[in-house]
Amino acid sequence: DQQVKQNSPSLSVQEGRISILNCDYTNSMFDYFLWYKKYPAEGPTFLISISSIKDKNEDGRFTVFLNKSAKHLSLHIVPSQPGDSAVYFCAASAHNNAGNMLTFGGGTRLMVKP
Amino acid sequence: NAGVTQTPKFQVLKTGQSMTLQCAQDMNHNSMYWYRQDPGMGLRLIYYSASEGTTDKGEVPNGYNVSRLNKREFSLRLESAAPSQTSVYFCASSEYRDPNNSPLHFGNGTRLTVT
Numbered sequence: 001d002q003q004v005k006q007n008s009p010s011l012s013v014q015e016g017r018i019s020i021l022n023c024d025y026t027n028s029m030f031d032y033f034l035w036y037k038k039y040p041a042e043g044p045t046f047l048i049s050i051s052s053i054k055d056k057n058e059d060g061r062f063t064v065f066l067n068k069s070a071k072h073l074s075l076h077i078v079p080s081q082p083g084d085s086a087v088y089f090c091a092a093s094a095h096n097n098a099g100n101m102l103t104f105g106g107g108t109r110l111m112v113k114p
Numbered sequence: 115n116a117g118v119t120q121t122p123k124f125q126v127l128k129t130g131q132s133m134t135l136q137c138a139q140d141m142n143h144n145s146m147y148w149y150r151q152d153p154g155m156g157l158r159l160i161y162y163s164a165s166e167g168t169t170d171k172g173e174v175p176n177g178y179n180v181s182r183l184n185k186r187e188f189s190l191r192l193e194s195a196a197p198s199q200t201s202v203y204f205c206a207s208s209e210y211r212d213p214n215n216s217p218l219h220f221g222n223g224t225r226l227t228v229t
Contacts, residue, residue: 043204089156101173
C-alpha cells in the first residue's frame, strides 16, 4: 500500500494562473516533506521542502502547505509558467529512518499552456 | 559540471543476462542511492550507502546487488535480469543522511528493458 499518494496523474493550467498539486500520506511518523521536479530524460531535482513543525514554506513562486491533521500537503505555483511543465513528485521522510530514505508519491504531470 | 553521472543511458537485456549500472558523483557526497521509477509508482529505493564502506537494503532490493567502490562510485548489479526489472533506474547522492539538511541529487537515469 502506497504511503504517499498523488491522486491526480496530470494537471493542465493556463500560463499566469495558479497551479495546485496535491499529496496525501498515511504514515503519521513522516515529519519532513519534499517536492521534486522532473523534466523528460533528466533526473528529479529538489524544489522545496517543509518540516512538520511548520504549516507553510515559501520560495519565490513556490509555496508548500502542510495540513498534518488531514495528512495532506500541497504545492502552489503562482504564477505558472510554461517552463514549469514537468512531473512533480511529493516525497516524505520519517525522523527515525536509518538513512535518507524518502518515500515518493507516483507523480503529477503538470502542463502549463501558453 | 558537477553532478551525478550514470552509465549507460539505455540498455536492452534478454531474460537471464547480467549487467552492472555504473554511477559516479563528484560532489564529495557521503551517501549514495539507487532508485527505480515505474509508471504510477513514483521512485522506489533499491539500495543505499549511507557512507563509504556501508550498504543497506531499501524498499525493493530483491534481484539486485550493490557495491560502494569508493566515496565517488556506487554500482548496481542485476545478476539474472527478469522482465519485472524493466524500469528507469536513478542513482542519487546526498551530502548527509538527513534529508532535512541534504536534498538528493539525481543522475539522468538508465532506461533498462528486459525482454
